Amino acid sequence: MRIGFIFTLLMGATVAYLAIDRMAMAAPQNIEERKVLPMDVSFEKSQAYSTLNTIREALHLTRLSPNSVLSEAAQAHADYLVANKETSHYETEGKAYFTGKAPLDRAFHAGYNASQVSENLSTHNADAQSSIDGLFAAIYHRFGFLSPSIDEVGIGTTQDKTDSKNSAFVYVMGNSEFNRVCSFETFRGSGSYNYGICREKAHKIDPKVYKEVLDVNKIQNPKIIVYPYDGQKEVPLAFYNESPDPLPDYDVSGFPISVEFNDHFIKKVKIKDFMLLNENRELVKTRSMDKQSDPHIRFTETQFALFPLERLSYDTTYFVEFTYRDGSGDKKISWSFHTKKPREKLHIIRKKEESITIETGKSHLIYFKPLNPHDIVKNVSFPASLDVQFIDNNTLKITVMNEDLESFDIESETRTLHVKVNSQ
Secondary structure, three states: OOOEEEEOEOOOOEEEEEEOOEEEEOOOOOEOOOOOOOOOHHHHHHHHHHHHHHHHHHOOOOOOEEOHHHHHHHHHHHHHHHHHOOOOOOOOOOOOOOOOOOHHHHHHHHOOOEOOEEEEEEEOOOOHHHHHHHHHHOHHHHHHHOOOOOOEEEEEEEEOOOOOOOEEEEEEEEOHHHHHHOOOOOOOOOOOOEEOOEOOOOOEEOHHHHHHHHHHHHHOOOOEEEEOOOOEEEEOOEEOOOOOOOOOOOOOEEOOEEEEEOOOOOOOOEEEEEEEEOOOOOEOOEEEEOOOOOOOOOOOOOEEEEEEOOOOOOOOEEEEEEEEEEOOEEEEEEEEEEEOOOOOEEEEEOOOEEEEEEEOOOEEEEEEOOOOOOOOOOOEEEEOOOEEEEEEOOEEEEEOOOOOOOEEEEEOOOOEEEEEEEOO
16 A cells, blocks of 8 residues: 655745835745755855845846845844744744844844835745745846845845754845935935935935935946846746735746836836747747736836746747837847756656656656646645655656655646656
């Protein structure tokens, strides 16, 4: 008789993003794995910083400098999330590691002077790469990381020593020039002034200086920011959901493409065409989104996204064509990117019930290709002796080490896979 375990399979991380006046938090998503190894927290924090800046540099954006005050705020919130097993931008006074209700409160508590801060966070990640991948798959979060107005970041990372699945990565971003100006003596000139934007609420800033500090970083960054960027490799395949969800009628779709115009240079732009083509130059079915069509009104006038309505394919080159009109006429930009290449033998399961053959001692990637926009693999059962790692909501990596296991089934709520094992 086959002995199995039942698992609920959802995405591997929970991600969240908050700007000063808006929140976009990815819905809680738990992934049950046999074991998550303890991480080197210091190393993964360094990796998160390095990976984020590698992406920004590839887009010719300025690097984010480390800021110790923002790091203190980020670390305090990461500690709070893990200690209280929560996933939220908000804290409750009286709970362990409480330092402030909202991200801005925590930044002020740590000693940051400017109100222009934003926060991204993810939980239940095994490492920095999965944290960054999850945040970049969520479109509202991605725009936060790729903002041309930020230039510094603090990162906090925590993992529960007794429950390695309970982890948190927190990123708090800011504008160093804004912070510096808020540290100056208050404006004492005559006429109009700005106030209520520094830690000291009564602090006044000359309007001309205020405009300059808002633009100082934008001036140093490119006019157009696209992601995935031209020539990027190992691009993830899927987007699942986000809260608020930009695709509420889809539980699984493809990794989104985004375009943002730096509003210091281009303040008004109109899309004429936004297309994604596969390696055969065939049109991929997509849904475009801008400020007018964004169901949650999170996009600005200069932010645009394209959502493939099906997961992207492994190891495939895709081509993007974007035609737009700005103040000087019609223009077109084109670029390409390449999706993740499997390191293990890939089995694509296209039907509700199928059979495959695998070998002992080797890892195999089992991809249950979605049969519809809501087809994610839930409540998976498999033999207790099988080594299983959940890659995403539709993909498992399995390894059979038991040479006595000749066959078994992997079953979910909607799919059945019969597996025959060949011993080497």
